[in-house]
Structures are given as C-alpha cells and as structure tokens.
Amino acid sequence: MDPVIVVGAGPVGLALALALAAQDVPSVVLDEGTAEDEYRPARTVVLRADTASFVERLGGAGALGGEGVRWNGWRTMRRGQLVRHLTFADAPDGAADGEDDEGGLGERVAAPLHVPQHALAGALRAALASPPAAGLVRVVTDCRLDALEQDAKGVAAHTRGARATWWRGSHLVGCDGARSTVRKLLGIRFPGRTAVERHAVATLRTELPWPDEGVLHRRPPWRGGGDEVAARPLGGGSWRLDWLLPPRGDLVTPEALVRRIRETLSGWCGDTPPYELIDTGVYTLHHRLARRWRVDRAFLAGDAAHLLGALGTQGLDEGLRDVENLAWKLARAWHGGGSPEVLLDSYQAERRTAVAARLRAADQSLPVLRGGGGLRTYLRGGARGHDALLTDGHLGRGPLGAPPAYPHSPLTPADVEGGVEVGTAPGSPVADVPVTAPDGTAGRLRDRLGRGVLVVLVAPGTGVWDRRHWVTAGVMPRLAETVRSLPVRGELLVTEAYPGAAAHTVLLVRPDGHLTAAFAGVHPAALRAAADALLGDAPGQAAAEARGEAANVP
The missing domain is CATH 3.40.30 (Glutaredoxin)
Structure with missing residues (x-):
C-alpha cells in the first residue's frame, strides 16, 4: 500500500511521521527546505506534560542533548508584589504541591518543558534514524508542493524543485504551517483575527533572583515596563524574556529593546546585572481556525489548521495533540481496520472543536484581561481572577491551557452496559498513574x-x-x-x-x-x-x- 504523504518537516510533520512509524505505517515527508534547522535561541517552545511525554515516546527526549529544561516553580507578580507562587518537582514523572496566592495548599502542577524549537526539531530528526522509523520514513528535501489530486484509492501530490515529480500516497497531511499550500490547494478558508498580540523577545545569559523559576510580571512598576513581561528559564543560566507590546505600537528598534532589557533587569535585581545577549526577535500572534480539517483523504494539522498563542496558549502543543489524535486513526485506516470514514471524520470533530474552544476562551478573555474588567460573565472559571487565569494559561491548566477533552466524540460509546463513573469523564485524558x-x-x-x-x-x-x-x-x-x-x-x-x-x-x-x-x-x-x-x-x-x-x- 502507498505511504502516507506528510507535507512539511517542522516538529509537527516529523512527529506525525514518527507516530505513524510506531504503528508500522510508512510515510514520505516532503520538505521544501534543506533538513537543516535554523539556530534561533529566541524561538523556543513550551511543552505541557502530555505533549512532552508524547515527544519522549517518539524518541525525541534522548536526542535533545540536555537543551530542554523543566522549571522548578512559577511566580506571578503584579506591579512589585508577589501574588502567586507555585512550585513543582523537576522530576520528569511528577509534580509537587504548590502554594497559591492565599498561602494555602495548591493543586499538583506538572512542570512544563521549555526547549529551543531548533533543538526539538533536531531531536525528532535524529529519532528518524532509529528503528522503526529508519525503515519506514523517507524525508525528501528541496521540493515544494504545487498540485494535489485525489481519487477513491489515494492521493497524488506534485512537487517542483530538485524533485519535480508526482508522489502517490494513501493519505496526505498538510503540516506546512500558517501559509499552508495544502490548505490553499484544498480551497479551505482560514478565517480569524490578525495581530491579536505583539511581543518582543530576547534570549540572554544572566542571573535572576529566581533560579529555574518562570516569572509572569503584570504591570511592572518601572518606567517603560509596559503591561506584562515574562521570563522563562532555558537552563545553563539562559533565559527567554517576553514583553507584551502595544497592539499598534512603533517598530521595536535594537536600541529600544536593549533599553527594555536593562530596565527589566534593573527592576528585578536592583541594579542591572551583567548579561550576555544571545538572540532577539519580535513576533505577532494571530488567531485563525481552518473551516475544515479533512477533505476526503487529505488533512490539516498544526499551524496549517489553527493559529493561537495569546495569553499563554501554545500553538505547538496543539499541533502535537493533532498528531497524537490523528496518527492512530490514520494507522487503523491504513491497515484496513474499523470504519475508516467515521474514524477519520472524528479527527476534525474532536480536534477542531477543542481548538475552537481554546480560541474562544482566549478571545473572550483578551478584552478584560488587557483592559482590566471582570471575567465572571465572560469565561467559566474567570472568577478566580486575572492573575490565576493567566498563570493557568502559561502552565497548561484551566480553559486556556488544560489538555483537551472530547466529551461529545463520535467514538465515545453511549449507554455502556456495566459502565461506572470514575474521576475521569469519558473523552477526557486519563490520569498518569x-x-x-x-x-x-x-x-x-x-x-x-x-x-x-x-x-x-x-x-x-x-x-x-x-x-x-x-x-x-x-x-x-x-x-x-x-x-x-x-x-x-x-x-x-x-x-x-x-x-x-x-x-x-x-x-x-x-x-x-x-x-x-x-x-x-x-x-x-x-x-x-x-x-x-x-x-x-x-x-x-x-x-x-x-x-x-x-x-x-x-
């Protein structure tokens, strides 16, 4: 049988190829690049407990070379005051109890994994060289998709570049990013909002007062502090700092960014400590959701299907959840089992609904979180307060960050004989016991x-x-x-x-x-x-x- 065609060799596309290989499904990954991941220390990703575990199962953990780091704690400050401090274990398999902003015992919090995106992509590429992927995954570089045809038995994809040819596959998945060619060739609309948030970012090496803890500082008191600044540890004394920018502000010049760095470090440390600037950038966040995620034998995943990232939500996390949801269904259809149409349709029914809920939560929260209004009438759980909601988004909890549930999935049986309720509802992620x-x-x-x-x-x-x-x-x-x-x-x-x-x-x-x-x-x-x-x-x-x-x- 023909392999699955994966378009795009970023972390989502590579993860899909590895997940299919683990279930004995061959794939060909079409990469318009050169298989060399650009070294950009300022471009980092945060993986929640479920997606970090997924990457580890794919073989990505051992190849990270120690570049990923789990935080020991997270503190939220407003102006100059500590309002929330959570601590959690740095062990890979667990979390410790933390204290909430009232000094009581908090929930168990799983430590996120913070890693440069180029290191994650490199780890996944390295995993392709080991069984079973070594014999099942083929990566083809310097080829760009420009045509796509489907019939009752498979998909044909034409590429130009060094490999100008037709490729035949059983199915095709577009993991080719926000400007997805697959999405355009399928004629799928991609509506949403432009420039939801703008951030300046800097990766630097220095000493902060909170070793190995993430920090979210809202409305810092120093001049030019802006509305929000976050610091996340990268290990080895390196940090990523993010400043929320005005939605339609001036361009951030190198001089202005250096001034922000010095003012922030001085505000946190009293005086500006020595620091080494490694990388900088400015990025704009958009919120978009593809109208359809499946057209016959072709699918969308990752940024090709959705864009999000405001208020601590993580687009790559959702892309990896797309992969984990789709891979076993594609494998089942590829091997000829089950009812493939119902099974494959459930990918869009489950994942698009879950991401839409995440986008809706962020869009409802943005006006009041940034404008200072109340949340009770906008978002379930919003009565806990702005700081707690934002913290949950960064840590992978609550409506902005918790792993998704699929309570209305077409794959969840109704009227189960002998069924019983447990602490996990049907369609929800199971506890990692x-x-x-x-x-x-x-x-x-x-x-x-x-x-x-x-x-x-x-x-x-x-x-x-x-x-x-x-x-x-x-x-x-x-x-x-x-x-x-x-x-x-x-x-x-x-x-x-x-x-x-x-x-x-x-x-x-x-x-x-x-x-x-x-x-x-x-x-x-x-x-x-x-x-x-x-x-x-x-x-x-x-x-x-x-x-x-x-x-x-x-």
Missing part, C-alpha cells in the same frame, strides 16, 4: 500509549503480592482473554489505584490517552462493544450481547 504489565514490567500509564488500546484493571495489592499469584488469580485470566479478543490491538495493565475508581474497575483507554469507558468489573461483550465504538464501528451484535451479559455477570 503507575501501572504494571502481566510480565512484571512497571512504569507510568502515559508511557504505554500509542501502541493500541489499553485495558487497565484497578487491583489494590498487586504491588505487594507476588506477580505469579495475581496474574492468574481472580478476574485476570478472564480479562486477559477478553483483551486478546478485542477488534484492536490491546495491552492489559494493572494499577494499585485510580482516582475515583473502586477495586476491580476496568478502564478502556484510547491510543491517545483519552478514556473511552469504565466498567464495574469484567464485562467482555460490553468491553468489545466499547472497543468497536472507539474504532468507529456500530456496536451491533456486540452491544446486544452486552445487554444480555449484564444479567449474568456481577
């Missing part, structure tokens, strides 16, 4: 994603009992047989506890980490029916069997 496989392999749930569905049994005591006993005791043999009979590759795991779940609860988790359903005990036919639903198949006979089984299985 410790898990153990029947062969004794232990790790985190999130580390097992991407290779098929996960069936997780909540079994208190399995961490204490000898594995030889619990693997053949109780419901385990029956559940293992059920997992083997699923219509999709599945892996059985056990966990000591899961939020809101009683002992012997069974969770069915999608390959991208979202909960499909939870069951009170082992219900084989109901579990198979839910697996059918997440593949886009009507439950049919499996659902009828599940209804009959409910009367016989405790």
